[in-house]
Amino acid sequence: MENYNQTSTDFFLLGLLPPSKIGLFFFSLIILMFLMALLGNLSMVLLIMLDTQLHIPMYVFLSQLSLIDLNYVSTIVPKMAFNYLLGNKSISFIGCGVQSFFFLTLGGAEGLLLTCMAYDRYVAICFPLHYPTRMSKRVCVLMIAGSWTMGSINSCAHTAYALHIPYCRSRTINHFFCDIPAMLTLACMDTWVYERTVFASTTLFLLFPFITIVCSYGRVLLAVLRMRSTAGRKKAYWTCSTHLTVVTLFYAPFVYTYLRPRSLRSPTEDMVLAVFYTILTPVLNPVIYSLRNKEVMGALRRVIQRIYSVKM
Template sequence: MMGHENHTFTSDFILLGLFSSSQSSLVFFSFIFIIFITTVTENTVMILLILRDSRLHTPMYFLLSHLSFMDILHISNIVPKMVTDFLSGSRTISFVGCGFQVFLSLTLLGGECLLLAAMSYDRYVAICHPLHYPILMNDYVCIVMARGSWLIGTVNSIVHTAYALHFPFCASRAIDHFFCEVPAMLKLSCVDTTLYERGIYVSGLIFLLVPFSLIVASYVQILITVFQMKSSEARKKSFSTCSFHMMVVTMYYGPFIFTYMRPKSYHTPGQDKSLAIFYTILTPTFNPIIYSFRNKDVLEAMKNMLKTNFLH
């Protein structure tokens, strides 16, 4: 009983971080901070453009606005704490703060996995079944897809957050990571977490492998349709777009799958931190560039917004 009482929920955790507070880490810290500012700016601009320009009031951009909002929340959930810890030298995070990081991170990661699958379905219908697009991707379907991504991601996150944080944490409370992530926290538990790890594996199948398989299937079908087009220019443009989309999707799902669908014994701190950078920091930066800013409609909307603001 005395041993169990020592596992108090009011104890702080310690985040060992991505880099140490040394002069050699300053360049890397500055790079992360610039990425953070860039990501928030890009995605905020994207949301404003979609809201202001009527030409962007389409299913694809409606889903993209939700993706941008998720990316803003996700990187803001992690990087500001990293910056604060680096500047202050303090690496502690409260039990409640750690729980909030886990909850918001899992909500956004799960929601984004489903949202990316919905976006690939939108592209599939638009290219492979253009005549049925207004029916298959009407306003109601878009709203259901967006709200469903948020809701299912939130429910999944509540279950995992509650379950992961109820484990007693023994001896060291130092999390060898730059944010509170479940696989890193499980290493601190002094009880057997095998059953819970199986639950993570099941969630991985639902939120990672199934959506990723659907995305790949959608883009394969899109490419088959594209190669049947008579215009070589249209084929080249569509192939380029699909390639960039799949590159970003793979960069997001690949490290995510590798982190959450391996047994705890196969995890190493350095590897987990390196992989997490892809789906927490880099992908939110690339998403608006790949999905939006390469599009003529978005560039035209941005040009009009700049003209309007400049004239006023």
């Protein structure tokens, strides 16, 4: 382990990748995924904003998911890339707190928002006649606002705690971003009470939503099997199965990482799992939610035609 000046208030992130050819290869791959995530999510936000036919709950939720993912990767990857390229592993005390705050806010908001999206699809497929009343514009706005608000409140509590506990050991964080559980290993006080709080937050924002989503999609798939239209049944089945796959890639590594007791956690394993919910899912979400989606493709054609006609 490298030796750093322990009198500094800065933290030091060991990072995910070694300074070798294989490390450079994976670094290039991560940067490619980062650019794909930026392009895909920004495109979805702009497309849904510009096309009025997509101003319905399903796509409003999707625009918020893309906005969260856009900020999510921007919170983690640029600093990681900067540290890797320059060999400067330090991050200021305040910078670490800011990164933790946005990471937890966006992660909590996404966990709740994905639940809202699953509920939207559940009502649309299982109770189509009640959909206009159950998923009104007001309900949609309240769900989105609630996801952001609860994510922010949870993040404030955890970040405030992390910034106020004493760190009297090495300030070297064995991670590629300021993950609070990784920071707690550096504290010189007993944090077992706070670790119970992490367990409770993970259960509330990740485990319960994941169970709810799996159950709702199970109900949806049963309803799909009763559909008379073969084409409609195939489309609905493909949509549910692909959405559930991406949701699992987000929740499962997150839950597994944060619900394990400290004695069973491995820094290397935690970092590898973190790649799934910080980098991989932001790349996959815009692809999965737009691929083979005729409404999104139609909106894209309309926007392109509109831009082309203005230039002409």
